[in-house]
Amino acid sequence: MTAVRRTPVTDILIRNARVLGGEPTDLLLRGGVIAEIGAGLAADGAEVVDGTGLVALPGLVDLHTHLREPGREDAETVYTGSRAAALGGYTAVCAMANTSPVADTAGVVEQVYRLGQEAGLVDVQPIGAVTVGLAGERLAELGAMADSAARVRIFSDDGFCVADPRLMRRALEYVKAFDGVIAQHAEEPRLTQGAQMHEGDVSARLGLTGWPAVAEESIIARDVLLAGHVGARLHVCHVSTAGSVEIIRMAKARGVRVTAEVTPHHLLLTHEKAESYDPVYKVNPPLRTDADVEALREGLRDGTIDIVATDHAPHAAEDKECEWAYARPGMLGLETALPIVLDVLGEDWPLIAERMSYAPARIAGLDGHGNALVAGAPANLTLVDPTVRWDVDPTGLASLSHNTPYAGMTVPGRIVATFLRGVPTVLDGKVQK
Amino acid sequence: MKHLLSTADLDAATATEILDIATEMASVSGREIKKLPTLRGRTVVNLFYEDSTRTRISFEAAAKRLSADVINFSAKGSSVEKGESLKDTAWTLQAMGADAVVIRHPASGAPHRLANWVTGSVLNAGDGTHEHPTQALLDAYTMRSRMGRLDGLHVAIVGDVLHSRVARSNVLLLNTLGAKVTLVGPPTLVPTDLNASVQVAYDLDAVLPQADVVMMLRVQKERMTDSYFPSAREYSRRYGLDGARLRRMPAHGIVMHPGPMNRGMEITPEVADSPRSTIVEQVTNGVSVRMACLYLLLGGAR
Incomplete structure (x- = not known):
């Protein structure tokens, strides 16, 4: 692996791409920015990329990615996860802290940051743990992580809930000093002991311990009240229930500074998938009901839910090819996120850009990402062919792991090219390193 | 039928067929030589987690009586x-030529997973908090032999x-066989959906x-x-079956328990040992019903 090239060696001229689905136009990428935009630009020695029929989107930003390094390099590495991200149209991903060792010190977040720079395919922005070892007992050195080279602004114990209300209050308050945000995995642990899937008629029939909606909703209700009380920013990870959407809607109406994400799989799949007992459908929070899916879609459209985040969670085969109760929760997401969102929202490109690029970049404080594709903006963008439908093949994905829940499904939208500061990371659907 | x-997965006809075959198998168990040659040369693995x-x-007795x-x-x-x-265990059993695997496992759905990995038949002998199909079949068999029918019977679990x-x-x-079921217990222990x-x-x-x-x-x-x-103590008082409660049942009513019992907790010795109790019969019937299942899965298909 070579270190990232800071400035592209060649200029790129994208011909006839439709920016956010608009009229075809040319985009000249030079010096890491969009130098010119308009019809009939001169090639002038630039490498020409034919964008005919393709939609240009700002590079996607994932606020919730598990890259597994350090610790589980057999499931994913920063490099392989970066490849998957680029192929999914992403130019930035936020790496969750539940690695081994946990990203709860400046040392570990700087290591992940550096690995991302070395991979050079997307900007890898580390997320720091809220509490030491994700144990939920005392605050990690949040300020040290914020001041480190990784410039951490999002803190999360994802995988675990910061369940102690006093600790959560302190964390929300403390990160105000550097405009940080706490991303909460909302799960009341006492209500989900041994939980395996959504609590409902299917869990009752399958004899799998239920994960009740109220375990998520009660924490979100508490946290929006806490965030309002201390005037802090709260981000809610992977919202999965209709009740959660309702609570967040009310909190926003009251002026609480809360943002929320939904995953592609919670927008599409439901708890009946567990009937196969195939743990590829085991995820936390679990797949829920049709009514929940409907409410999540509505919340995403009306802005109650700000963003789509993948919760990309690679797992080695042995952690999924086993009994449901013994399997680890989580699904791949990076390479299928845009197709699933296209399937769910339709070709509403401005809305997709907002939910998958602008808003996540804003929440993460990533100034170089999530910018409108105008002259002078950083050249972070992706080209999508919305007419292509493709079959998801688990072994055909770039991730080291194969735990996609969409195997065998035909999905719309193929990423043709991705550019990070003007450097092609994907061309002709192929990752460039 | 490949797996149980x-x-x-059982429709009324198949379930009734199993009970009918079990009746024939019961007559074998009454003979001096309790053995049929039906499954000679076939291998049944009891995989108990x-x-x-x-x-x-x-299950062992059932398989052996079928040779x-x-x-x-x-x-x-x-x-x-x-x-x-x-x-990996499944592949090992596969390599050894298991024609049927009887699996008991603490994780719900483990038999479903196993069925993907072996070519032989899989019989669920109890998986986590999910199912125990042969227990239900032997219970149905016991009810049918005591009461003469299942259709329209009122069963309290x-x-x-x-x-x-x-x-x-x-x-x-x-449900499939036409009985009416009432689930009884504290609301914390009775799923409503x-x-x-x-x-x-x-x-x-x-x-x-x-x-x-009444099935305790x-x-x-x-x-x-x-x-x-x-x-x-409070559980026993509200939901335990004692002599006084037994007398509230119709005179023809029977008491069942899958065992092992907590005597004095959900059932008193007086009830467990009464002539209205079928607990020992259930054990006997279990062998006949499991013979019927093995016969249908392994022998019947040949």
């Missing part, structure tokens, strides 16, 4: 304790329905006068420390 994983003397011996070769594989002291996965694989399999099978057509009741005394069959479920020790109910 859930009683939901949980201790269960009753079920394992019952099958039986291999007992217990997780304790085996490769499983060395960390072997279910999938009493106790920890939430965690009971016996209850789940019984609810599904009894089981999908099948069942009544739910919290007052045992109100249900007993209409119950042709074992209450696991760990439930007592996890606030499902305040104390064993």
Whole structure:
């Protein structure tokens, strides 16, 4: 692996791409920015990329990615996860802290940051743990992580809930000093002991311990009240229930500074998938009901839910090819996120850009990402062919792991090219390193 | 029929066929030479990840009476304790030529997973809190032989329905066979959304006068420390079956229990040992019903 090239060696001229689905136009990428935009630009020695029929989107930003390094390099590495991200149209991903060792010190977040720079395919922005070892007992050195080279602004114990209300209050308050945000995995642990899937008629029939909606909703209700009380920013990870959407809607109406994400799989799949007992459908929070899916879609459209985040969670085969109760929760997401969102929202490109690029970049404080594709903006963008439908093949994905829940499904939208500061990371659907 | 994983997979005709074959098998068990040559040369593996003397011996006796070769594989002291996965164990059994695998496992759905990995038949001998199909079949067999019918019978299933694989399999099978089921227990232990057509009741005394069959479920020790109910004493008082409650049942009514019993907890010795109790018969019938299942899965298809 070579270190990232800071400035592209060649200029790129994208011909006839439709920016956010608009009229075809040319985009000249030079010096890491969009130098010119308009019809009939001169090639002038630039490498020409034919964008005919393709939609240009700002590079996607994932606020919730598990890259597994350090610790589980057999499931994913920063490099392989970066490849998957680029192929999914992403130019930035936020790496969750539940690695081994946990990203709860400046040392570990700087290591992940550096690995991302070395991979050079997307900007890898580390997320720091809220509490030491994700144990939920005392605050990690949040300020040290914020001041480190990784410039951490999002803190999360994802995988675990910061369940102690006093600790959560302190964390929300403390990160105000550097405009940080706490991303909460909302799960009341006492209500989900041994939980395996959504609590409902299917869990009752399958004899799998239920994960009740109220375990998520009660924490979100508490946290929006806490965030309002201390005037802090709260981000809610992977919202999965209709009740959660309702609570967040009310909190926003009251002026609480809360943002929320939904995953592609919670927008599409439901708890009946567990009937196969195939743990590829085991995820936390679990797949829920049709009514929940409907409410999540509505919340995403009306802005109650700000963003789509993948919760990309690679797992080695042995952690999924086993009994449901013994399997680890989580699904791949990076390479299928845009197709699933296209399937769910339709070709509403401005809305997709907002939910998958602008808003996540804003929440993460990533100034170089999530910018409108105008002259002078950083050249972070992706080209999508919305007419292509493709079959998801688990072994055909770039991730080291194969735990996609969409195997065998035909999905719309193929990423043709991705550019990070003007450097092609994907061309002709192929990752460039 | 390839596998027996859930009683939901049995339609009324198939379930009745199993019970009818079991009746024939019972006549074999009454003979001096209790053996049929039906499964000679075929291999049945008992793959037990949980201790269960009753079920394992019952399956072993059933397979042996049909002349099958039986291999007992217990997780304790085996490769499983060395960390072997279910999938690798499945491949090992496959390589040894198992025609049927009888599996008992603490994880719900483990038999469904196993069925993907072996070419032989899989019989679910109890998986987690999911199902125990042969128990439901032997219960149905017992009810039919005592009461003469299943259609229209009113069966009350009493106790920890939430965690009971016996209850789940019984609810599904009894529904299929036309019996009416009422689930009785404290609200903490009775799921209200089981999908099948069942009544739910919290007052045992109100249900007993209409119950042709009362099936008592074992209450696991760990439930007592996890606030499902305040104390064993209160549980017994509200949901235990004692002599006074037995007398509230119709004169023809029977009492069942899948065993092992907590005497004095969900059932008093007076009731357990009364002529109205079918507990010992259930064990006997278990062998005949399991013979019928093995015969249908392994012999019938040939």
